[in-house]
Amino acid sequence: MNSKIRRHMIATVTKRVLGLPFRKKVKDIWRLNQAESEALQRDIFLKMLKHARTNVPYYLANASSYPACEDTEHWRSFLQSLPILSKGTLRDANEQFVSKKRPLGTTFHTTSGTTGTPLKLWVSPLERAFADAIVFDWYRRIAHTKRYPPQISLSGFMTPSEDSSQLYWSAFGGRSIFLNMYALKEDHRDEICRILARYRKAMLYGYPSALAELARVVGDSLRDVKDRFVAVTSAEVLRPQYRESIESNLCSRVYDQYGSQEGCHLALECEAGNMHVHPLIGIVEILNGRDKPCNDGEMGRVIATGLLKRTMPLIRYELGDFVVAREGTCCCGLSWPLIGAIAGRDEDLVVTSDGRRVGHLDTVSTKHLNGIAESQLIQKAYDRFVYRIVMLPGARENSDLVASNERRIAEQLRRRLGYDLLVCFQYVDAIPREGGRSKFKAIVVEVEG
DSSP: OOHHHHHHHHHHHHHHHHTGGGHHHHHHGGGOOHHHHHHHHHHHHHHHHHHHHHHOHHHHHTGGGSOOOSOGGGHHHHHHTSOOBOHHHHHHTGGGGSOSSOOTTOEEEEOOSTTSSOOEEEEOHHHHHHHHHHHHHHHHHHHTOSSOOOEEEEESSSSOOTTOSOSEEEEGGGTEEEEEGGGOSGGGHHHHHHHHHTOSSEEEEEOHHHHHHHHHHHTTTTTTTGGGEEEEEOSSOOOHHHHHHHHHHTOSEEEEEEEOTTOSOEEEEOTTSOEEEOTTTEEEEEEOTTSOBOOTTOEEEEEEEESSOSSSOOSSEEEEEEEEEOOSOOTTOOOSOEEEEEOSSOOOOEEOTTSOEEOOHHHHHHTTOTTEEEEEEEEEETTEEEEEEEEOTTTTTOHHHHHHHHHHHHHHHHHHHTSOOEEEEEEOSOOOOSTTOSOOOSEEEOSOO
């Protein structure tokens, strides 16, 4: 067993054990009516606000902007009166958002940086376990299993190296499979189909683009067994053509989930095909350019208030995403708030000469590299790329670091795409943002697929 799989198994078991006390609460939330759900969110928010005002340096230093809520009956109006927190503020005052009462075992992770400079995000073991319990309860429901369903994840990280003969890694006796998303080629079709056909019931998980590519590769080879599977997509916009392809070739149904690494919101797709905001994770507002709530059907900015993460509470945090506001109730019977179409994290996909479409190459090619603040990958031709890079202060003068980073990026692109290519590097002061948004397109494709 390799070290990555070992760490994954230890972390998973730890989260499942720590998450046992949350299981009843997680299950009960599905049965609450709208008034009960509203009251629960009110109580959690007021406790979170009190905690932030007492224990979190940023809110202590800005006490006048974050007063106590005196009129709890109109708590939502009070929430909407609080300042909107930007990514820039969170980045610049990062440590000030971490609670002084940091639980034992609290760690941090960083965002990918595809929406700007990476952020450092702190989370405690219990918060990880609570979130894990919420997500896997949903997985169990959509897979119609009594226990957690076997999971086949398309991954670019938890996978064998390029010189390995393995196509995937396995954990928990095969109940978790990590299939290399960069090895989705016709040459591997038969082996991939054999892997999937082993399961009597399982869940596929991955980026919409990766699952759509898998659907293209397997074609109709799994038509007789595809009803054994459901698929969960995340981290990209689920385009209609992706859904159609995945459901045609891979599974009985695709379910989308919309969250963020900041962990202050989560929307899940129901059986009726609508997106519901989970009440235990956070509160979502969709605002227009005047910071007023959008009307039904209007697209606006996503503002999220986290209810789960006391270690690093984020109140009215602007994600940089755009979503369509949705009012009313859902025919599925679930009382949770609705949101409409998600437009915030669409990206172009790199097009290969053999017709493949590959996403998230920007993330894997720059991950763990030193000195890079943010970057943008531009595809000029099948085998010609431009990498725009913003370096951290002082790093541009380190010629050895720059040369090492350029070699690593070029090697990663060649490895992931599987053919020789040319990469030109441009060092700039900032990546242009589109339309005043805080996000920029991490990948720009100027090639017609």
